[in-house]
Amino acid sequence: MAQSFVPKQISTSFLVLVLAATIYLAKANDHQLRETKLSLYAQDFSAFGSPNATVIPVAGIAGKAWTFTQFGTLYVTDDTLTETADPKSPKVGQLQGMYITSGLDGLNSHVSVSVVFTSKAYNGSTLQLQGISKQFEAVREVSVVGGTGRFRLARGYATFETYFLDIPTRYSVVRCNVTVLHN
Secondary structure: OOOOOOOHHHHHHHHHHHHHHHHHHHHHHHHHOEEEEEEEEEEEEOOOOOOOOOEEEEEOOOOOOOOOOOOOOEEEEEEEEEOOOOOOOOEEEEEEEEEEEOOOOOOEEEEEEEEEEOOHHHOOOEEEEEEEEEOOOOEEEEEEEEEEHHHOOOEEEEEEEEEEEEOOOOEEEEEEEEEEEEO
16 A cells, blocks of 8 residues: 655645635635615606606516506516605616516516616616515515626615605606625
8 A cells, every 4th residue: 555645734734724715715805895885766657658657568468457466467667766756856877677577466576677877986887686576565675686887796685665656647756775795
């Protein structure tokens, strides 16, 4: 049987050194991430057929009404994001994407939207939001699954709260609070 020329103490010491370096590098990477918290307001016009509509149904089950509570209804959105709930406040960007009523009971929708920043320090950057939104809950939470520009490697969460709702005009303001860790 061949003998090992590496003493047991050296191989054990080397293994401990590699393990310590790995743990150190993992912790060092965690400290490089920054946390950013944002509050944005989506100006939402759901009036289908209106020239001002920013949310419209584009597909659904044949023979069924395309509504927020009808399973299978797909909506696209392009809401203006503002600094405050006032629609005349400074524009921050757009909330663009889609959502689909994904619960058979109509209570949940699957959200896949991008926050596209167009002003201030985040101009040109994006955040990608995705997940199940419990439509009739006061606060709905989805994941931040990525980002670009200033938000590369972003991860975190976003909450949506209906801040204002005018049913006759189908206009609402939705507050979007975002907490992200990023480079």
